[in-house]
Amino acid sequence: MTEAARAPAHDTLIQESWSRCRDYGLTHQSSPRFDPPAVGELSALLESRQALVQTTHQEVLPYYGTILANSNCLIMLADDQGRLLQSWGDQRFIEPRQAAGFVAGASWLERYTGTNAIGTALSCGQAVHIQHDEHFLKANRFMTGSASPIFDEQRRMIAVLDVSSDSYLPPAHTLGMVKMMSQSVENRLLLKLFADQYHLLSFNTSLDNLDSPWAGLVVFDEQGHVVSANRRADNLLGHALTYGAIEQLFDVPLQQLLNQPDGQPFSLRTSGHFRFHARVRRPARPAPIQPRDFRPQATPSTPQEPQLHTLSAGDARMDKAVRQAERLLEKDIPILIQGETGAGKEVFVKALHQASSRANQPFIAVNCAAIPAELVESELFGYEKGAFTGASQKGHVGLIRKAHKGTLFLDEIGDMPLRVQARLLRVLQERCVQPLGSSELHPVDVRLVSATNRPLRQDVDSGQFRADLYYRISGLNLELPPLRERSDKQALFQRLWEQHREPHQRAGISREVLELFQHHPWPGNLRQLSSVLRVALAMADDQAIRAEHLPDDFFLDLPTDTTLQARPEPDDLASQYQACGGNISYLARHLGLSRNTLYKRLREQGVRP
Numbered sequence: 337m338t339e340a341a342r343a344p345a346h347d348t349l350i351q352e353s354w355s356r357c358r359d360y361g362l363t364h365q366s367s368p369r370f371d372p373p374a375v376g377e378l379s380a381l382l383e384s385r386q387a388l389v390q391t392t393h394q395e396v397l398p399y400y401g402t403i404l405a406n407s408n409c410l411i412m413l414a415d416d417q418g419r420l421l422q423s424w425g426d427q428r429f430i431e432p433r434q435a436a437g438f439v440a441g442a443s444w445l446e447r448y449t450g451t452n453a454i455g456t457a458l459s460c461g462q463a464v465h466i467q468h469d470e471h472f473l474k475a476n477r478f479m480t481g482s483a484s485p486i487f488d489e490q491r492r493m494i495a496v497l498d499v500s501s502d503s504y505l506p507p508a509h510t511l512g513m514v515k516m517m518s519q520s521v522e523n524r525l526l527l528k529l530f531a532d533q534y535h536l537l538s539f540n541t542s543l544d545n546l547d548s549p550w551a552g553l554v555v556f557d558e559q560g561h562v563v564s565a566n567r568r569a570d571n572l573l574g575h576a577l578t579y580g581a582i583e584q585l586f587d588v589p590l591q592q593l594l595n596q597p598d599g600q601p602f603s604l605r606t607s608g609h610f611r612f613h614a615r616v617r618r619p620a621r622p623a624p625i626q627p628r629d630f631r632p633q634a635t636p637s638t639p640q641e642p643q644l645h646t647l648s649a650g651d652a653r654m655d656k657a658v659r660q661a662e663r664l665l666e667k668d669i670p671i672l673i674q675g676e677t678g679a680g681k682e683v684f685v686k687a688l689h690q691a692s693s694r695a696n697q698p699f700i701a702v703n704c705a706a707i708p709a710e711l712v713e714s715e716l717f718g719y720e721k722g723a724f725t726g727a728s729q730k731g732h733v734g735l736i737r738k739a740h741k742g743t744l745f746l747d748e749i750g751d752m753p754l755r756v757q758a759r760l761l762r763v764l765q766e767r768c769v770q771p772l773g774s775s776e777l778h779p780v781d782v783r784l785v786s787a788t789n790r791p792l793r794q795d796v797d798s799g800q801f802r803a804d805l806y807y808r809i810s811g812l813n814l815e816l817p818p819l820r821e822r823s824d825k826q827a828l829f830q831r832l833w834e835q836h837r838e839p840h841q842r843a844g845i846s847r848e849v850l851e852l853f854q855h856h857p858w859p860g861n862l863r864q865l866s867s868v869l870r871v872a873l874a875m876a877d878d879q880a881i882r883a884e885h886l887p888d889d890f891f892l893d894l895p896t897d898t899t900l901q902a903r904p905e906p907d908d909l910a911s912q913y914q915a916c917g918g919n920i921s922y923l924a925r926h927l928g929l930s931r932n933t934l935y936k937r938l939r940e941q942g943v944r945p
């Protein structure tokens with residue numbers, strides 16, 4: 337790519353990185369903080385990344401030795417947290433006062449060291465070249481560097497490879513080289529993981545470059561399932577690879593691929609009719625029939641966030657709330673969401689953020705009730721270093737500025753102290769934040785959404801909440817209905833069951849439980865439903881959820897005779913006991929007996945041992 341073609345995207349990338357640095361509270365004068373880990377932590381870190389370091393050192397760098405030997409540069413390998421694992425090459429340019437950044441364990445995250453090749457490649461997930469003056473911190477402007485992330489077999493970013501120097505490095509050339517090196521590391525890691533047990537198809541545009549790091553690599557099993565592939569394969573095929581059958585990618589029967597002589601080049605067409613040269617390597621020990629799933633996955637810890645339009649399953653009040661929020665998606669009108677605890681206010685706001693053009697910008701949720709009253713102000717507005725006794729030496733950028741360009745969600749806003757309410761009002765009016773102890777005003781652009789489960793109008797009347805702030809934050813007032821009043825309850829029971837079940841749990845919810853759910857007052861709303869279903873699914877395993885799988889406290893809130901309404905004919909103790917899922921406390925309350933008397937009767941009738 338020419339420099340001219342690269343320039344606009346590159347400029348945007350630098351501007352965005354600088355803006356993140358400001359959000360982190362850095363200034364051009366800040367000193368980099370490399371935060372080296374303690375000795376024990378460092379050896380654990382190096383031990384855990386040994387395979388990566390060795391592969392880079394022994395199998396990749398030797399190919400680039402001659403190119404690098406003449407260029408006074410240093411090659412650095414950092415992990416996914418920007419921590420330096422190892423460096424090779426020319427250390428001469430590093431002056432003693434910069435040495436802390438070049439020892440193993442030093443962190444190059446943007447948050448601590450500003451815009452730099454390693455940290456910025458990590459933040460934006462792509463290869464970058466950072467020239468001297470593009471570093472955010474003046475202290476780092478002695479160097480220039482290119483870095484490229486390294487992804488594992490599931491396309492998770494695991495490391496960054498960097499080439500840096502204090503002298504001029506030609507951007508396009510250095511960037512190209514570091515990309516090639518990181519692709520080489522990825523390829524070697526793929527081969528190590530799969531070559532023994534899986535078939536490897538390498539393909540490229542000509543016979544001569546079949547061995548190059550720029551060859552596409554697709555790993556597949558005996559049944560023709562694609563189990564992994566390098567990023568280059570996507571580029572060559574012109575689309576993100578699907579992890580289905582290899583026959584869908586290439587216009588060739590599986591049997592023909594399996595019968596190709598090992599390592600012999602042949603020509604191949606994609607299903608989109610591009611022609612490539614290819615080679616298949618057979619495994620020494622084919623994998624067992626059920627391969628592990630190496631496909632790229634969403635991080636398991638990321639819960640599935642519902643989308644805005646799916647939040648209502650047909651309830652009229654909820655439909656209206658979703659419709660109104662959708663209309664205001666891109667408008668600069670603050671929204672106040674009211675609703676009982678657990679009714680889904682935060683889930684609603686996250687969905688709103690995701691549906692808006694700010695989805696890739698920060699979503700900052702602040703629970704105003706959870707921050708101690710005396711800290712709300714400093715947490716929200718930030719402070720200069722040394723602004724008050726106990727303030728951190730670094731200062732603090734504050735949550736409002738962190739939300740710059742994104743969404744600021746002020747949860748439990750009814751619990752905000754009056755003094756802080758006055759300052760928040762000023763920020764909303766002036767759109768500027770003044771940190772504690774600072775005379776500087778920082779402009780902010782935030783989408784404000786607030787929520788409360790307090791009767792905020794009444795709090796205004798009683799003087800606990802400022803009327804002027806109330807009108808500022810409630811441009812649109814949305815009320816989320818409590819679960820017990822929603823007409824789409826049954827659909828929600830099914831939906832949440834579907835969200836929480838494991839793939840093998842297909843038996844559903846029994847009729848008796850659906851009826852109990854229907855009559856339950858659900859004081860904890862969707863949060864409670866979600867928790868009850870998680871317990872019940874764990875208890876029921878692969879059976880349908882029955883009353884006996886429900887947690888005890890579910891029955892405490894149930895209107896006294898609901899359990900028996902759910903089952904029309906139970907007149908003897910055994911069926912009543914079964915109908916309430918064996919819940920002794922509930923049944924004793926219902927029959928007006930003590931728990932001991934009930935135990936005795938159940939024993940006498942042979943219902944329980």
Ligand SMILES: Nc1ncnc2c1ncn2[C@@H]1O[C@H](COP(=O)(O)OP(=O)(O)OP(=O)(O)O)[C@@H](O)[C@H]1O
Binds near residue numbers: 642647676681789866
């Ligand atoms: N639409 C939904 N689909 C699935 N689960 C939901 C949904 N809405 C809420 N939940 C579940 O309920 C929990 C609580 O939701 P949320 O935090 O949005 O409630 P809230 O109204 O903000 O509560 P609080 O007022 O106590 O902060 C979520 O963590 C999730 O488990």
